[in-house]
Amino acid sequence: MKLLYTFLLLCFIHTAIAQQAPPVHKKNYTTRALGNTPPPVIDGSLTDEAWNIVEWTGDFIENLPDENTPPIEQTKFKVIYDNEFIYFGFRCYDKNPKEIVKRLSRRDGFEGDWIEVNISSHNDKLTAFSFSGSVAGVKSDGFISENGTTWEGNWNPIWYLKTHIDEEGWTAEFKIPLSELRFSNTPDQVWGLQATRRYFRTEERSLWQRIPLDAPGWVSEFGELRGIKGIVPQKEIDVRPFLLSKMETYPTESGNPFKPGRNYNLNAGVDAKVGVTNDLTLNLTLNPDFGQVEADPATIALDGFQVFYPEQRPFFIESRNIFNYTFSDSQDNLFYSRRIGRNPQGWVNPGDHSFVSMPDNTAILGAAKFSGKTKSGWSIGVLESVTNREYAKVEESGQKKQVLVEPLTNYFVGRVQKDFNNRNSYLGGMITSTMRNIEASNLDFLHTSALTSGLDFMHNWKNRKYFFRGNIIMSYVEGGKQAILATQQSMTHLFQRVDAQNVSINPERTSLTGTGGKLEIGKAGVGNWRYKGSLTWLSPELELNDIGFLRQTNDIRQQLVVSYQTLKPFSQFRKIEVYLDQLSNSDFDRNLNKMQFTIGLDAVLKNNWTTSLMTVYKPINYSITVLQGGPRFRYSEELFKSISFTSDSRRKLRFNGAVYSNRGKNNSLSYNEFNLGVVYQPVNAFTFSVKPAYAINKNKLQYVTQTRVTEATSYITANLEQHTLSAAIRFDCNINPDLTIQYYGQPFISQGKYSSFGKVINPTAYHYGDRISLFNDLQLNADELQKSYSIDEDANGTTDYTVQNPNFSFAQFRSNLVVRWEYIPGSEFYLVWSQGITANGSPGNNLFDELNTQLLNGKTENIFLLKMTYRLTKHIRHKQ
Template sequence: MIILQIRFLLVFVFSFYFCSGQDMPKIEKRVYTTKFLGDLAAPVIDGILTDASWDIVDWTGDYIENLPEENTEPIEQTKFKIVYDKEFIYFGFRCYDKDPKGIVKRLSRRDGFEGDWIEINISSHYDKLTAFSFAASVAGVKSDGFISDNGKTWEGNWNPIWYLKTNIDNEGWTAEIKIPLSQLKFSDAPEQIWGLQSTRRYFRTEERSLWQRIPLDAPGWVSEFGELHGLIALSPQRQIEIQPFVLSKLETYPREDGNPFKKGRDFNLNGGLDAKIAITNDLTLNLTVNPDFGQVEADPAAIVLDGFQIFYDERRPFFVENKNIFNYTFADDQDNLFYSRRIGRKPYGRFNISNGSFVSVPNNTNILGAAKFSGKTKNGWSIGILESVTDSEYAKIQENGQAGKELVEPLTNYFVGRAQKDFNNRNSYIGAIFTATNRNLEADFLNFMHKSAYTVGVDFMHNWNNRKYYFKGNFIASRVNGSEEAITATQKSISHLFQRTDAGHLTVNSSRTSLAGIGGKFETGKASVGNWRYRGGIIWRSPELELNDIGFLRQADEIKQYAFLSYETLKPFGIFRKITTNLEQLANFDFEGNYNKMQYTLSSDIVLKNNWNFIFSAIYKPVNYSNSILQGGPRFRYSEDFFKSVSIISDSRKKLRYNVNIYDNKGKNDSFSYSELNLALVYQPINAFMFSVNPALSLNKNKLQYINQTHFNIIPRYITANLVQHTLSTSIRLDYNINPNLTIQYYGQPFISRVKYNHFSRVINPTASYYGDRVSLYNHNQIHFNKTENKYEIDEDMNDQIDYSIQNPDFSFVQFRSNLVARWEYIPGSEIFLVWSQGIVANGNPNESLISELNSQILGKKPANTFLIKITYRFTL
């Protein structure tokens, strides 16, 4: 079967290569020549282009429309000038507008991209892959980011120092931008050429126009830039930036009588620093000592019933900057050799305490320090080295009147080394990565952790025919070392499940002290030219592959084949602005050759000329087996299912806008179902204030939901039941922008999930075609609920003796999290944060309604509060 799927993939992909098709028309590269200011005074950044220094260069304009109708004349034209001196590069923009009163001046916090704006992209390495982005809204709001992977990735948490002023006059609006050369990375060549692009958003018609034309079927973004000439004898600015911070934190929470760790309030005064040192003109050393990320928004709530870990995005600034260099996504979107959320994680240690004892466990592991050396050289080398040390963490214990502590997280060192080299006129690259995790396991009861973990990977990509076609791939290998206890636990973990009873290729070896695995991916396809795109590939993860010490791996023991075909319109027609339709097929196998999944996906994204958006998708799974659902038990069959979703997105330019998302999934014979209604409502009554609310209600039903496993006469029993889960959540956001540098934001999310089970059963034929034949239901003579002990007692052979019992799995989880953050950038690069966070976490009553739980567990309880003041100051040396 695997060979048949690979043959299908090869036929699917390579048949396109021999089909006739047009080539990308040659688009002339635009060139702008700047000049050095010399003895002339630099422009005053006031938004008014009257300085004599602007007169030494010519205007460039003639923007071309990109969206909605590519390669046509835009509604309004734009032009700009560029000059530079020894320390700064300056941009002056003139954005014409026949109706200056109609210009939309929406305020937002940094990186908001609201209203009318102008953007400049600078590829100072001119590597056809990466660029720096600076955008200026007419309201004076700055947006900036780092572009990588030829425009596929835009990292918005990069916040450089730069200066902006705008002005509206009777011709439209103008902007002046001053960017320190120290914020850019470039070579030391005596005369340089940089990639250059500029985009204008004309808000009223949601039009985008470009300085350098880039067709919609182009192979990427950065590779198609125009050029900036005239950069002669630039002096790299190897400056040092030091940003110390001082933080005071007050925490209040409900007091617990007798608990020495719950006195009702805690106060902490702390400090640390971040530093950025330019080692060379294109390589930077970032340092952080005792960092605190108290102003970072909390993760959204979620309930997991399948046992797998949840992937959360990184939001901490130190780890986000230059994230693209360290990134090594080797398989699916989330599988990565470096998952920075592992650094500073919640302590994993566990210990036993007697009843009546009190314990206080840290919420996270303290990062003693971290250093990151990264950048890209003029020869096309991307280099990244990250070193971080996290402290030993102890739980405080009060037991029998005696104070003590237990180690819950050892002193740990994390290392990541990454390198990548561009060649073949930047059309190809080859790279490598190495990661290492080493723990000081000074206590025997931490032997369930790996003592060390190492991964290595090699990746490559080649584009040809003007980037019309591509081929890319990677190989990875991992090794973890530890005690017999640790390696046995890894073999039995949800990601591996070597104890599966029907897996002929797997077995648990409790004497092993290491595991080594491999993985990889190959993909090839067509990336540009015309309406059609396609790709196909194969991914594999061997059973012993393990990445979760510093990376992220959901599941090993998998071989996946996939094929993707897309058609997108390149010109508006009728009422349609753009339509993109995708067809995808994938098949999964394990390393024993079991055929576990076949899936077909059809989706379409329709944008109307009135800027409304409709997204439809349908997923059909005729074959669907799981190696993990019984968590060590045999392979289990899901019924074939059909998933449908519809999303309606209103015009984002309106002050009142909304999204409606409907999801529905049904298993054959109604064996399981999932329905969700998700609504997002945004109201912006004035330019400075925005309110949004995002309620979501879901209903999850599964007649064969796995609960637990036990034994009867030494024979395993895998218990399932009929699941009914209701979940209600609402995300609320308020944004008030006093000015571009002073903003107030609120985020709150009540979350309630109620789970109830009935009709208990045991698995008897896990791969039966009909879902009812996979289990045997307990009859009323076999199962009895013991209210006193809150458990189900089972007499399987009906001999009036309890054979085994199941703790009542019903539960209700209630959580409320909120953040109120006032941020003031009082001088460029230096900030003051005032933060108020609230939190409630409770186990509710599963017999109550969701609304009753909202009243009793959230509105009726005293929350924990955190009040935080953080002040940073950036020194430039």
């Protein structure tokens, strides 16, 4: 530790006295309005008279792999505009036009040769709109935020692209509606501008505005676009009605009125977007279809914690950067949009002669979102959503009834952030609210209200070379005694821990108030070295999971990271980065629970292969959650190692693979995972990939359950051997840039077998064998018929308690076949076929036999969807 802190101090001293990097000349380009000149016809040829009213700009400079050197081929472009659109014309020179690579892909595919333009229309040094066009005519677009560290690729604006190959290389024309950008009504506009070209054959990137590899950011280093005068911001009214037809087929269950084998459903709704100003947008949705095309990957969580899944619904993805409020180094966030429309939280315990039909998710009656960023640097986001009551249908002995399983709920999120100090600093805040109408006693475990608030800030200095940022959060939840007791006992909090000193269960409480936050300081750019240090705290009472995501509280985390990266190719390498990471975790009882050291290397070879190596050593490793309310438990020292590689992405046949290995001292636990991916693109319009993975998890002290014997609680563990096999299968067939066929499938099977059961007797003993006492044959008796174990701890012939056999064999197959046709810009037709199989088999069988039995011979559930959207757009100019 002393060596590490000394090393970090030397890094700070070195960079503090080091000279600043020489300034990079900022380019600027002056455009002109078309005036009375007819606009260009977008055909990719650049032959229209309109292009002659402005001069070319070019002199691109290489960025990767050899920064600040002349590129293999030069590029130049022109920019013109009128009251409705801004136009870009690119000339990409190529001495061998026949070798230009035209690879088709779905939108945002970034395949083959392409050209990209980034427009920071607020010139705020933080955010930009990105538009890319491949030589095959495929459009890619996204929104850049946080000075280039965040990319929102699901933003799909309406714009127009055409390309053309000739004897000099290839050309491209972009036609971008001004309504898709955000800018002020300043008479003389100055926008940030960057253009990037990918030269596919050598995987070279060249830029219009040079950005050194050690620059502290991306958007902040753009050149400038000048000459835009007199344009009027426009209000955009965008209405997208949709019609959805859905049919489900599944195995019929005899006697079950809710499983007749087939269901039909017809649904309609509307999404709307209104430009309140050119900076701020109001999104509305009524009776929305929030189904996602691609299924979430299958997983099994043996630790009891919830699983984080990324958002894939367009309504919540748009402007997500404004609503983002991460506050730790994990996925913890004040706003986790998948809480809205979640699976119902209530349940029904069916009787012996009853049938139950549970809704798949909670219906969203309506949602509205007001968001945007003003020229003066204000980022504003307000989201309001109401979800409906959901009822489970129950039939018992011929009698039908409904049971409330999700109450009427209102969700609110408010976010604001202000840039200042020449965009080098910001200060922001966020509040969220969840209000529920609890109408049934079976839902008393839910909070009636939940409020959270946060304050965040960041400051950069010395031309963004150094940074200091932080955030503070607070939560307040309220409900009945049952609800607050459930919160105290949940995996996130575990107030019932028998050795906890800072917290304890209070069954009379009706509210909880908690805090958290993070402070971080470091060096972000200039030179080969980077470093940062951070401190994060999450109080035991902090609760965010009504509308946010929070995995575990009662945590104080300290982290130091130092990295070194090369700035020029050398030997067989394009680039190498080496990093050292030190991490420690404590709880609010001042127990040091983890000390972890990581050293890693990421390298890009000159043949365009990449590789990563990483080693993690944990000399101190305790858990306050593994016994789920039991005492703090010690894990043996662990050593984790991984290696991964990716072959040249330009090849028709390419590979990637990874090996992960973790081992505890004295073989107390081990984890090994093997991944291999193969991607084959026999023709430019078709791509097939398969990525199988196989994992073996062994833990001699796997937690099973707990049970009370007289006044004491016994914590039962066992030796677990778990095997997991999965594969991600995809193919993309691209008829043209607007008509694509995509398939995704994932078979998944996981099998776990438990043996050598025991009881925890000394949870913090140094040797793992001393932490438990194994049951002998007189104490443990298996009941195969009941699938349980009878345990007689004192071996007096009387069973003290019974434990269900925890062995499992879980299999699942999920697939989606999607035909997407954008028949006119912004309007789409979808044909979707989703198929699923979920089964539980026999853990005693071979893993591959179970795969055949459960999946290949399983009963399938099918969903067929026909969805059609039509986009109606109108622009209204602001008055000057």
